[in-house]
Amino acid sequence: MSRRELPPVPERLPVPTVDSHTHLDACGATTPEGVRAALDRAEAAGIAAVVTVADDLASARWVAEASGWDDRLHGAVALHPTRTKDFSDEEKAELERLVRAERVVAVGETGLDYYWDYSPPEAQQDAFRWHIDLAKRVGKPLMIHDREAHDDVLAILESEGAPDEVVFHCFSGDADVARRCVDAGYVLSFAGTVTFRNARALQEAARLVPDEQLLIETDAPFLTPHPFRGRPNEPYCAAYTVVGLAELRKQPVEAVADAARRNAERVFRLRSGGCEIV
Numbered sequence: 001m002s003r004r005e006l007p008p009v010p011e012r013l014p015v016p017t018v019d020s021h022t023h024l025d026a027c028g029a030t031t032p033e034g035v036r037a038a039l040d041r042a043e044a045a046g047i048a049a050v051v052t053v054a055d056d057l058a059s060a061r062w063v064a065e066a067s068g069w070d071d072r073l074h075g076a077v078a079l080h081p082t083r084t085k086d087f088s089d090e091e092k093a094e095l096e097r098l099v100r101a102e103r104v105v106a107v108g109e110t111g112l113d114y115y116w117d118y119s120p121p122e123a124q125q126d127a128f129r130w131h132i133d134l135a136k137r138v139g140k141p142l143m144i145h146d147r148e149a150h151d152d153v154l155a156i157l158e159s160e161g162a163p164d165e166v167v168f169h170c171f172s173g174d175a176d177v178a179r180r181c182v183d184a185g186y187v188l189s190f191a192g193t194v195t196f197r198n199a200r201a202l203q204e205a206a207r208l209v210p211d212e213q214l215l216i217e218t219d220a221p222f223l224t225p226h227p228f229r230g231r232p233n234e235p236y237c238a239a240y241t242v243v244g245l246a247e248l249r250k251q252p253v254e255a256v257a258d259a260a261r262r263n264a265e266r267v268f269r270l271r272s273g274g275c276e277i278v
């Protein structure tokens with residue numbers, strides 16, 4: 001079997017849940033038909049709703065439009081920290097317009113990435129502060145990308161004053177960072193990385209997060225959960241992560257799926273045709 005082949009669609013989860021962070025355009029689902037097919041596959045696995053996330057301006061334009069194509073789809077827009085080197089006033093004005101679109105439910109992904117050096121730390125920090133302020137002005141949750149920058153992300157949130165709802169997408173800290181996030185009232189979103197065999201510190205972190213503060217995501221097309229690591233990822237693969245997370249938290253699968261759905265509905269205020277999604 002080729003490593004580039006998509007994993008099988010798993011058995012449907014016993015209760016529906018939400019993929020809180022994916023990149024459908026990067027998965028190749030860029031047309032209304034492609035989006036619908038990806039969402040159908042997700043629904044077959046019990047993933048009833050999906051938040052697709054932009055990381056640059058072109059993607060943000062696409063997300064603002066595509067999130068209106070299907071009741072199961074919602075969007076998030078921001079400029080990814082690695083792209084903030086020459087963040088212009090024109091780009092800020094356009095992002096601010098796009099983030100106000102009705103089905104754009106979050107400002108993200110923004111934050112700090114000290115792993116790549118495409119953008120200097122100062123430019124990233126300025127852009128992060130701008131996005132924090134934007135989230136507060138538009139009253140939408142802040143979706144954070146934090147790669148090897150836990151201390152600075154937490155310090156900037158504290159000094160700027162965090163918005164009401166803060167999500168750490170693809171949480172990657174250890175138990176100590178998780179406890180600091182939990183105590184601050186932030187929500188921690190777990191991706192396929194939590195199922196990786198060598199992810200001991202992350203798994204320890206995932207065990208201590210209260211049910212009310214956890215989300216599930218794919219970050220597709222990246223971070224495909226165990227045992228399909230290295231293969232392409234899609235929103236339906238969130239079901240594998242739910243099962244893995246339930247196992248390591250010693251909870252029933254339905255408890256984790258249901259908590260992640262309720263939290264996503266609360267944090268992102270998800271609605272479909274005027275009522276709760278499920």
Ligand SMILES: [Zn+2]
Nearest residue numbers: 021053109219
């Ligand atoms: Zn992402």
